[in-house]
Amino acid sequence: MIKVQNLVKVFGTKRAVDDISFSIDRGEVLGFLGPNGAGKSTTMRMITGFLPPSGGSVSVGGFDIVEQPIQAKRLIGYLPENAPAYTDMTVHGFLNFAAEIRGLRGDARKKAVSRVVEMCFLESVLRQSVETLSKGYRHRTCFAQSIIHDPDVLVLDEPTDGLDPNQKHEVRQLIRRMGEKKGIIFSTHILEEVDAVCSRAIIIDRGKIVANGTPQELRQKSEWAGAVTLRVKGVASSAVTAKLYQVPTVKRVTVVDEKDGHVTVRAFPKAGANGALAQAIGEAAHEWQIEQLQAEEGRLDEVFRSITMPDTVKEATK
């Protein structure tokens, strides 16, 4: 549905987006991750045709966004960052305007408006002016605008920003439901959202794609993937680490905590030794009193940090 090829955007001397390529098919929800200023919004603005690319191309549903902007834009629903909306209009007026400019008239327009009002729970503020809305409602109004024409492609820039936890949950449900039939790309810096919603995630940093895969695959990149946490009682930490280093698949052991005779250590596996480590450690520790033995899953936040700020993380772990 969306095909991005070698996309570049230069502002002055800064390459805000630097040679990005990816594609999204129908039924996919792509999470777009990255630190602030990584180029997420700029990329989305180019996909939706707001900013012209400095290089490369974007095609939406087969239409090039520069060559055939009107046809391409018809297929897109867009929620810009900060969810702007015309403050002088009522919610109803605003949605009617959005429907009309999308070419919906008469009955089709009425149906579309009442559909999104229901989907986004806007019934109670329908006659209120956008200016007086709380942030959550304003956000949902703008979101409603983006799905009013039931687009094939949704581009959502931080769709859950500024919402309370319940609203966040609702929006995520909505995205996941709609993702079954559409191609969706959304940006976020909340990592739990990636697990909750995405079928695939891309991490970008300083304008470049630094990771691309399913949430599961990304997690595998974590140092933590396959690590084992062990807590034992009545043994000195030095003895525990010494013993664990004898296990051939252990690469590194760190002491997490030592208090009142309880020792918690974490063992990281050598490359390719995933999965089997917990068992090996269990055997090595069988003579001690084991209180906890847990195989860790990879952690997205740790992957995210190690990818997007490699230098500082290395500093911190030394």
Add this chain to the structure above:
Amino acid sequence: MNPWRNIWTITKRELGAYFTSPIAYVFIVIFLLLCGFFTFFVGGFFERQEASLVRPFFDWHPWFYLFLVPAVGMRLWAEERRVGTIELLLTMPITAWQAIVGKFLASWLFLALALVLTFPVVLTVNYLGHPDNGVILTAYVGSWLMAGAYLAISCVTSALTRSQVVSFIISLVVCLFLILAGFPPVINVLEQFAAPRLVDLVTSFSVMTHFEGFQKGVLDSRDILFFLSVIGFSLFTTSVILRTHRSG
């Protein structure tokens, strides 16, 4: 899809925006008060003892517009940029041209409404005497075209900035130049040291010069063309500015 449908959708929204905010009412009331005051007191409508609106009424229009039209036009793009709705507007399946024309048209129609509401002046002069209503009509047309030219300039300055105040001041200065270039005291000074051809060139840029014909009841195609080309050129400049912003 029919481009006029898109333009009309934008125009309707913009017109609605004027009337849901106090701008429309404040503008119309002040415009009508100014018109009344200047026509009957400053312009000496009664003292002149003639059934004509040209001197007491239409002569003031370039000056009213100088302050009022930039106030109408200043929000057109500056507000869109400040609030960020420009990102919504320009990612809709419409061309930038349709948005520009739609917005301009809304403000221009609004100014037409304000002009139409000065009809009591026309009724008064008709009640008191027998004016040439043809002249009054052409003067109205000229006044509206002139307002359109001012408005298009305000569109440009509005697209230049996020701040409505900055937009207002810049368009006021540009419009002031367009007036002064044909203002008799300024021309007199110019004539003392500049070649007559240069003076003609300068005055040909003035809205005053081109409004003059309409006030005499003459619909000169050159005058109409002048105002329309100012509008066309300004709207084109607006589109260039909007594009430049986006290409960074």
